[in-house]
Amino acid sequence: MTPLLPKRMIEVEIDGTPVRVFEGQTLLDACRKVGVDTPTLCYGDTLEPKNACRVCVVEVEGARVLAPSCSRKAEAGMKVRTDSDRVRHSRRMVMELLTSSVDLSTTPDAAGYAERYDARPDRYGPAAAPNPDRDRLRAGHHVEPDGDTAATVASALKDDNELYVRDYGKCILCYKCVDACGSQHQNTFAISIAGRGFDARISTEHAIELPESACVYCGNCIQVCPTGALMFRSEHEHRAAGTWDEAAQTVTKTICPYCGVGCNVELHVQHNEIVKVTSPADHDVTRGNLCIKGRFGFQHVQRR
Template sequence: MTRKLQVPLVTAEVDGQRVQVPEASTLLEAIRAAGKDVPTLCYHPVLEPIGACRICVVEVEGSRTLVPACIRRVEAGMRVRTDTPRVQLSRRMVVELLQGSVDTSLAPDVRRYAAEYGARPERWEPFAQEGPRAKHAPKVDNDLYVRDLDRCILCYRCVRACGEEVQNSFAIAVAGRGLAARIDPGFDLPLPDSACVFCGNCVAVCPTEALVPKTQFEMRRAGTWEEGRQQVVTTICPYCGVGCKLNLHVQDNRIVKVTAPLEDPITRGFLCVKGRFGWTYVHAGTAADPGGGAEPSTPPGNL
């Protein structure tokens, strides 16, 4: 089983440094192989790249435009520059455009890049119009996760996770066009009437809390969400026999969120509804039951 295929290598140059990577590697992979990095937003390590957010752009010698590193394949002899003023301008602008169009306050990556590239979204404010940036209330149409589309940067990660790459539910897609494009289950259906199976795998890949577990959403509102005080304990899901690893996020002896470790080859970070949301019973009947029960059929509470 350890038979290794001989993959031909290609040589490219990253910021003047020669690097050898397997054929069909992306520029991002080559850049990382060279010990460098570029910022990414729509890129996610377990999803296919789509090159939509354009923050990972780099200069490639001979190319008229900048090139998205996440999706472009390395070619032999390519000379790549990852941090020129031209590149920095694009990255700063992408961050400014995002910050000016949605609420990125809970998007740690965007905030980090904003600081790194010196984004000044306020310089667009004198020109801002009300209409196209109208705010929408968070959509709370079920008790497991919330859609706060004002935070959505349209990275398509959720759509990819819901679609053929992972979950194959195809419950959400991009609807509308241009600035009005948004993630929608179709015909503006509430999620429970859609094809959604509430695996929360979209939530797992969302980089901005546009999709967020309801527990987290409510604790944030109440001001009690304190990531710094949370411990993460890895265990195994209590339901079926697949053996998914769960990361239990625990605050004050309570589970506040469940995720799955990306590096686990069984889940790759993806779970089903029971694994991600079906944990509330361990707190049933105790004070501040976070999930509560829908007419529990069993007397709640440990004895």
């Protein structure tokens, strides 16, 4: 290993419980160390914390505003509250704001968080009709609402290639796919955030379809997507047909059959059919990543 200075331990207090963590670790690490279950949505362990969703906020004594626990580094002597009224309020509101504007039906944990914090997303009114021009909305301009309905990010399914589909009506804009496609993993930069504010969306340049774009179908965006907005075609079709059955699936870790890098793949198998391929986030070789062959090139064992 590269010679590193030994890390110092520092002590912080989580809800009155002292806990020692390494310098550089986050408040989320500290919370987890003392067993405080902290909700997260945009946090991904292979990516730099983006702290965009703000569902993980905690109250640091003496600070004017709440701190995102996923990214705030622990400092010696910090006193942290994870269940104060302010924290509960922010978590509830974040879940309300997301649930009322995004289809979270395939976001694991979302319903649980909403229930835990007593979110009442229906109080913002019925969902507004989808905006068909969402891909081209101009920054700084919007149609004035009448308040009778609640705006959402609903948009048409993007179904433009054989391998995966994109349903941005389910997107919480956590930036993880952009970071994974970009400088943190794949460095292909096929997608970015376009537009601004509530109209911000994940987009290729000029919203061109993926086959025209730089996309190399590594699927590393699917791997990090916390909402199911990005989905294997096989999973999408099984779900549409009502045959998606996670209880009947096995997940087997093995090695990709192609080049000599030795990428770890996890085969999700339902009734002897590979329905999805993931990669372990905690393995040094891949860190959750694969290329198109490892992610999608498994058909040869199914069609012979």
